[in-house]
Amino acid sequence: MKLGVEPRFIPPAAPQHNGRHERMHRTLKDETAKSPASDRMEQQARFDAFRRSYNEERPHEALEQTTPASHWSRPGRLLPERIDEPWYDADHEVRRVRSEGSIKWRGETVFIGEALAGELVGLAELEDGGHIVRFIGRDLGVIDPALRFHRFAPPRARLRSAVETQRKPE
Incomplete structure (x- = not known):
């Protein structure tokens, strides 16, 4: 992205x-x-x-x-030598995704996704107290007030267990 x-x-x-x-x-x-x-x-x-x-x-x-x-030919453009970190508006809190795909949020570990390991994500507060999680221009999901992450894309089967392990006991 x-x-x-x-x-x-x-x-x-x-x-x-x-x-x-x-x-x-x-x-x-x-x-x-x-x-x-x-x-x-x-x-x-x-x-x-x-x-x-x-x-x-x-x-x-x-x-x-x-x-x-x-059919293959070398692309006409080269990859940039340096790729800048994503930038988020001042109303976002920024967290770096850990190697296992989680972030530290409000004192808890919340699983976001392994594909974003090492990347910066932005979190913006919603009216209901939840926080929308963004990467560059894409909204990834919402962390609800109970600190559970609900992704917008269909969950991958192998990640469901990781998400379940991050839920707090009720």
């Missing part, structure tokens, strides 16, 4: 919305991980061979039986 790339969410458990990507993962698993390698070096070699084959040798039906590498 710092570079202007916006996430697009699909409903949980709806691979038909992202079929090409899901198919690539199935092929990757079939060719590299069914009966995994005996060590990390051998496993990495399998991944490297798969990447080379998938992109440079294997024809793709969606590309009229050509390879992805034959």
Whole structure:
């Protein structure tokens, strides 16, 4: 998002919305991980061979039986040398997301999301006493007065347990 790339969410458990990507993962698993390698070096070699084959040798039906590498060209723009930290209005309190995806808020640990580890988020108070959590220009969710985070995007299955562990006993 710092570079202007916006996430697009699909409903949980709806691979038909992202079929090409899901198919690539199935092929990757079939060719590299069914009966995994005996060590990390051998496993990495399998991944490297798969990447080379998938992109440079294997024809793709969606590309009229050509390879992805034959369509790739270097981007016309370079990434910036330095990416500035997000800036928030004066009515926001700013917190840095910890490596496990949480922030310290009102004396409690609140899980926001692992994808934001190391990033600054802004929190602005709402009329009901909750706080909206923002990253750059995107509203991520709300921390309610009971200090529970409610995300606006559909929750990922593997994060649900992390969110549940952050809830205070009632």
